[in-house]
Amino acid sequence: MTCRPSADGVGPGGAEFASLIEALRRVLDAASLSAPSSQDARRAVAHLNQASDLLAGWRQDQSERITGRRDDLPGRGNPLLPAFRVFRFSNVEVRARVTFTEAFLGRGSVHGGVLPLLFDDVLGHLANVERAHSRTAFLHVDYRALTPIGQEVTLQADVDRIEGRKRFLSGRLLDGEKTLVEARGLFVELKPEHQASWAAGLG
Numbered sequence: 001m002t003c004r005p006s007a008d009g010v011g012p013g014g015a016e017f018a019s020l021i022e023a024l025r026r027v028l029d030a031a032s033l034s035a036p037s038s039q040d041a042r043r044a045v046a047h048l049n050q051a052s053d054l055l056a057g058w059r060q061d062q063s064e065r066i067t068g069r070r071d072d073l074p075g076r077g078n079p080l081l082p083a084f085r086v087f088r089f090s091n092v093e094v095r096a097r098v099t100f101t102e103a104f105l106g107r108g109s110v111h112g113g114v115l116p117l118l119f120d121d122v123l124g125h126l127a128n129v130e131r132a133h134s135r136t137a138f139l140h141v142d143y144r145a146l147t148p149i150g151q152e153v154t155l156q157a158d159v160d161r162i163e164g165r166k167r168f169l170s171g172r173l174l175d176g177e178k179t180l181v182e183a184r185g186l187f188v189e190l191k192p193e194h195q196a197s198w199a200a201g202l203g
Contacts, residue, residue: 119171
């Protein structure tokens with residue numbers, strides 16, 4: 001389910017793909033922070049459309065795409081996710097650090113809708129490590145305090161228990177000892193006849 005780094009520490013797409021994702025993150029942040037003139041907005045659109053057309057020529061089936069599968073990159077190479085960096089990982093836990101940039105700003109703090117996206121990705125990824133594929137059945141998120149922009153916080157995710165095809169996981173976002181967000185999720189293992197289509201990105 002993942003694209004692991006090669007022996008030299010570089011994953012599929014190489015350093016150039018990593019630079020592409022970082023450039024996309026910078027564009028998202030810059031757009032979120034800016035109030036450009038009409039002229040510069042048009043110039044930016046022209047450049048972005050040119051880049052989009054270039055990348056469209058390399059479109060791949062979902063099973064062959066790199067984004068979201070580069071475990072060596074922040075956010076696993078998905079530019080729409082906050083750039084979390086994992087520092088402890090196993091098939092039962094994830095520990096990571098994340099700094100939310102201005103692209104994720106709500107009203108003075110991290111937009112509330114960003115946090116379920118982050119937890120669904122991390123908990124879902126953990127649910128599938130060294131296991132048959134599963135899908136999200138439910139995700140419950142409790143907001144305990146405002147999550148700051150531009151300040152490193154800690155992300156925790158754990159497999160709490162497995163009951164047959166059901167996998168129960170939980171997550172927390174912490175600022176030191178202060179709990180910012182808590183999440184609980186249930187992920188259900190796909191039936192054997194659906195496993196192949198999931199792996200191919202079809203189900």
